[in-house]
């Protein structure tokens with residue numbers, strides 16, 4: 335994953351998906367066509383970008399007429415990506431060159447002679463098979479009575495040329511070549527209708543491949559990438575904080591817990607209404623009707639979820655300008671962002687910081703205080719603490735939510751603690767050391783209060799605090815920890831509980847004791863309880879795991 339801003343501000347104008355059509359039947363595009371800008375970008379490599387749109391001095395009227403074709407609409411396929419920020423590739427430059435040459439009524443020989451190159455060399459350039467140096471492009475532009483900026487304009491010269499370029503690129507992709515299907519030459523004899531159809535098929539194929547690509551391994555890699563990014567920014571999203579702060583100001587929030595009334599006001603401020611219903615589709619937590627601006631929430635008694643949080647998360651998609659996710663990574667990113675958004679409203683930065691700074695000054699930081707001051711769950715408070723701790727309190731931290739069998743469901747660290755990890759760098763589904771606070775807490779007689787412990791690990795000594803959380807989905811522990819050097823700020827540091835973890839050394843806790851293993855060798859055959867949410871391939875679809883028919887039927891029923 336690239337380092338995009340959480341708000342996708344710099345993703346540019348290419349929001350091709352219409353959020354009002356969550357079916358995803360809106361436009362998709364070939365990833366190869368979108369990303370193809372690599373080797374051809376001499377311009378970018380030189381550190382300058384002479385791509386100046388609309389700068390056309392002294393252009394022949396025929397050339398002008400030819401350029402007027404750019405961007406003409408078409409009923410079947412959407413226009414190509416004409417993002418002005420992207421560098422043009424040799425194929426686009428070549429097609430543009432040929433287009434301008436033909437529009438000027440000049441032959442290959444004439445233009446090649448004027449530029450002192452062979453006609454075959456020019457032909458190779460026009461076909462995108464050879465890269466021309468910037469100086470040669472200047473000469474060619476002059477020979478055509480055009481200028482360099484016209485040649486380097488990213489947009490294809492015409493609808494037809496755009497389709498030809500897209501087909502050519504699609505056929506050059508590794509994915510297509512792996513199919514061993516003969517390529518079609520997108521030359522003048524290929525009818526535009528056939529060209530449209532082929533390009534449409536290539537786009538559909540790319541979309542299907544992207545959907546299929548969300549295998550468990552892909553999902554795990556996406557998770558690992560996202561965690562990397564969060565670690566780099568100390569789990570803090572400044573843009574979301576400021577959006578949340580503005581919303582709170584707009585709704586006249588003046589401190590303390592965010593009540594349901596404040597959430598209703600907030601929704602109203604955004605032009606939305608919150609409605610509770612008993613018939614939400616199984617596969618969803620909330621459904622938002624963007625046409626009538628209604629957020630449907632489950633009945634408050636239906637689960638342990640805080641409906642404030644659910645409502646805020648649903649509104650988060652709207653406030654943060656989310657598009658229909660293009661792939662699993664983007665889906666995950668959006669999940670992280672709406673969670674953050676909800677938390678930044680439930681525990682507003684300003685008030686929480688005042689509380690935490692006072693606590694730090696008194697060397698008495700406790701997650702419970704944050705939980706109680708804002709009437710949220712321990713998990714929400716713990717997670718929110720990690721958002722603010724590094725940025726504002728200069729504390730590196732780690733956070734974990736694990737099941738009673740020790741399997742990681744959520745985790746974050748920037749304090750050097752070594753989570754168990756698989757070969758892809760994923761930690762979800764891994765089992766944490768038996769001797770870590772997060773697991774030891776399950777063995778404590780009193781599950782009602784926080785448990786603290788020092789743990790010596792291979793990467794240093796950590797102090798952690800954990801609580802047990804009972805949910806309809808099972809029993810979990812939520813824990814937060816800091817390195818030994820920072821324990822002086824934390825309440826509960828006087829504990830005498832201590833433990834030693836030698837993981838990932840298998841002799842620590844993952845292998846059974848030798849005598850026990852010896853006694854049962856060959857005589858034990860357990861049947862695994864499959865963690866389907868972790869192991870199953872992500873179901874295809876725009877919103878992974880969501881039954882789209884259920885959602886649409888639901889909306890029909892409620893809008894009727």
Ligand SMILES: [Zn+2]
Pocket residue numbers: 766767768769835836837842843844
């Ligand atoms: Zn261990």
